[in-house]
Amino acid sequence: MTGTETPSRTVFVDVDGTILEHGSVIAPSTIAAIRAARANGHLVYLCTGRAEGDIHPTVRAIGFDGAITNGGAFATIGTDLVVSHTMSRPDLDRLVAYFVAHGIHYFLQAHDHIYASPGVFAMMNEFVRLRAERRAEDLRHLGHGDTADLLDAVMTDAAERYSPLDEADLDEIAKAVFVSEASDTVSRAQEDLGDRFHVIPGSMPLPGGSNGEIGPLGVNKGAAIVEVLGHLGRSAEEAVGIGDSWNDVEMFEVCGVSVAMGNADPELQAKADRVTTGVLDDGVWNAFVALGLI
Incomplete structure (x- = not known):
């Protein structure tokens, strides 16, 4: 079926676990599907929780009509924001104070950059190692044999993607991601911060503890989709x-729709x-x- 036989539709596609598996592995059919759908009109x-600057180059190279990022905080049509x-500074200050008081490690996301709190990488070392192992399994699943240097590659990638917290412009932060050694941090944060924040479980496959995402109430992928569709004049x-x-x-x-x-x-x-x-x-x-669509 071609795009000339069905009305043009607007498709919003998540990144991690939908396009990407374990950081950088993409099924070739995913690339073909997205390009074919766009060719069909x-x-x-x-539509991702990642910051714009944290979208993997192999994902960007597929080609898209725009992007919703940071879980709905930002959106572009073409290159236009x-x-x-x-996040307001009082809200951000409250959030950071909460993390510090409870010993929670965290990342702050702006449009183009992610900033890591001190100590976050030490806690995530095991996560990075596991991700490298799973990425090797994924590549073998897709028929790639050479995976010997993946751990070093994943560690280097993590170090390059995140900036120190003291470099952040705190007036440009839109979202926080946290990692905690406690298993109940998401539910506790929902109870303690739910009056002002949208707190949801994260998707990092940590070997223990918990992780989550926090943004202002009302800022989410659905709300951003409505805004984008309004700009496009689509329903x-x-x-x-x-x-x-x-x-x-x-x-x-x-x-x-x-x-x-299937992995959700x-x-x-x-x-x-x-x-x-x-x-x-x-x-x-x-x-x-x-x-x-194709």
Whole structure:
């Protein structure tokens, strides 16, 4: 089926766990699906919790019509920034004070950069090692044999992606990501900060503890999609949202058709209209085919 046989649709695609698996592995069919859908006249936007500056170059190289980033805090149409919702300084000061008081390590995200609190990398060493191992498994799954230097590559990538906290412009922060040795930090933060913040579980596969994402109430992927569609003069009914994480819930609620990845939490899958296959098992391709986008 081609784009000339169906009305043009606007598709919003999550990154981690939807396009990417374990940091940088992409199924070739995902690249082909996105490019084919755009060739058929559909608009395809990234819709990610990552900062703009943290989107992997291999993802950018696929080609998109724009991007929603930082979980809905920013959005671009082409290269034009059309949505920008930074955190107020009183809210940010409260959030940082909470992290410090509870011994929680954290990242602060701006539009282009991510800033890491002291000690966060020491806690995440095991996570980085596990991610390198899983990335090697993913590459072997896709038929790549040489994975010997992956740990060094992943460690170097992590060190280059994040800047020290003291370099941050605190008036430009939109979102925080935290990692904690305690297993109940997400639920505690929801209770303690829920009056002003949207607190959700994160997607880092840590060997222990917990992690989560925090942004201002009302700033989420769904709200940003509504804003982007308003700029485009398009309706939410014709929009498609594809994702695998808890920051995709509002995207599912807004888009006319929602698709959960096969690797998503079963509870999240239950909130979607459809479930496709896993991220490395042609999940995006199969979803696009099922929806008549390609």
